[in-house]
Amino acid sequence: MTTELLKVNNLKQYFPIKGGIFGRRVNDVKAVDDVSFAVKPGETLSIVGESGCGKSTTGRAILRLDEPTSGEVTFQGKDLLSLSKSEMRKMRKDLQIIFQDPYASINPRQTVRQVLNEAMEIQNVLPKNKREDRMLELMETVGLGAHQLDRFPHEFSGGQRQRIGIARALSVDPKLIICDESVSALDVSIQAQVLNLLKKLQKELDLTYLFIAHDLGVVRHISDRVLVMYLGKVVEIGDKKSLFDNPKHPYTKTLLSAIPVPDPTKKKEQIILKGDVPSPINPPSGCRFHTRCPFATDKCIEEVPDLRTSPEHMVDGHQAACHYIEEIESGEMKPNY
């Protein structure tokens, strides 16, 4: 199988809750619960969902920043979870991550030069005498000036600091970059600059992105395919167009309808959900969305729906985890608000 760059199979990430006098494991937070997907080379797959759905945990588990509880992560045919720590470190040359908060993810006591140099040093990507040129090239690539190389992070604005984060990730020539809410902290005008930069770099450097975000506008702009998570599970996956224009899972529909549209003349039908996201400590049985779903039946409470396609209503590669795709589509089932 060479068509996939990254493959994630049945990934689970449980965080133990310790309690009692002996600090025994009393329960788990099931942050990611049996998630599978694949990323093709050169594409952008986005993972979206609200807080606590497990999207960031998935990204961290792939890089083994947290050790996953179980499952398989294969990158270019290599099983990442069976690698030793030092082998994994070498692997991270190909797998980089850009975090949300550029204030927290860059060492404030290092200059940009030190930040970039350290990344190249650890991964041993270039002989020492060539690094200077590479750094200048990187600065230009991300739209910063060569004269800024010896500045400290606090001398940069939020958007510029995110560019430093991008330069650091690029410094080791990665194949896959996980962008974890990389533009969420930025103002709109700056966000657009960084998004355009990420898109341009992808084309030029043949990068693959796993883009983790909660802003669906951003996701529509940057992705080829989109995966929607709810409470640790994948509820829908598909190419961008199908997912945004023809969502099938009731949760995806609600999520899309809840986003305010910057056009006051567009009066759309808004589906407003009852209640909050349930706790991932004791997630609801069956379909995890059943407590808030306007279509839920007894079957939804009892049986976990599989990700499946419905050839009549969905194009190839578009899947949703709902028992009633056909019934909802035909109008046979009515929502119960």
Added chain:
Amino acid sequence: MGNPKTIIDVNELQTSFFTSKGEVKAVDGVSFDVPSGKTLGIVGESGSGKSITSLSIMRLLEDPGKIKGGKITFQGEDLLSKSESEMRRIRGNRISMIFQEPMTSLNPVFTIGDQIAESYMIHEGLSKKEALKKSLGMLELVGIPSPKDRLKAYPHELSGGMRQRAMIAIALACNPELLIADEPTTALDVTIQAQILRLINNLQEELGMSMMLITHDLGVVAETCDYVAVMYAGKIVEYADVETLFKSPKHPYTVGLLKSLPRHDIDQDELEVIKGMVPRPDQLPQGCRFAPRCPFARDLCRDHLPALDNIDDKNQVRCWIYSEEWDGPEVNVQDDYGTAQSKQS
């Protein structure tokens, strides 16, 4: 703006921070009014001065912030000449405020019930028992499930959405004439945001309040506001009713902002950007504050600050392009933004 019935009128407000490095003008000559029963949105990015404007109205600025000049007239009363104790009678009673982060604006050591009841006890002189009874009614109004139990709950026992509902209950307890909501849904997930926005809209209609909504989210503005003021670097650059602003924005900043917004409901190839970044408030350009980033800027713009003028009966714009002094080629900002941008670089 000559509106017959306005609830609040802010005129040439100037708020500065006096730091060791000198004066920082956060709000520099801002004027607007809120028509009675309507919602005014104030939009802007970080550092535009939108939050400082609302804190100035509430007179909640902390040192080294000071209101340097201007006039704020609320229902015919001059707020800036009020004493602190007079202000205290207005705050939370006639003008209320909801903040972005309900966890930091609720007191963690008092129950939700205590915190709502406090407003009634202070402003309406009710006994604790009566106040708690009314608080229960408020919790019901804002849609908190099992309100009786929640009355005794502490803020940390509630989810983010519930906390924001509790905040709204506190803010609306005394039936304020004006509600100032500063990024009320920014910290919330979209499905919860939709709930809260709908709640605020419904309550506004029910109670006949006027509202100021401070936000950076243009989608939220489009869905909730009647009028919009766009702020940039301490000044209002454009003011219009909400439909006009989104349909025919006039100021290059407003146009750029709308064009750089990724939309989930339509496909866009490449996002237009606004080049560069917001100027530091201690290093403001001397002419138009947007000139360094504006694709249409000329010497006129760089040297002289334009005034906020009516350009037709709908838009007020602070831009030389619409003035008689404009010495450049004729431009249609909305259509020419992209080309001007690429020509510039």
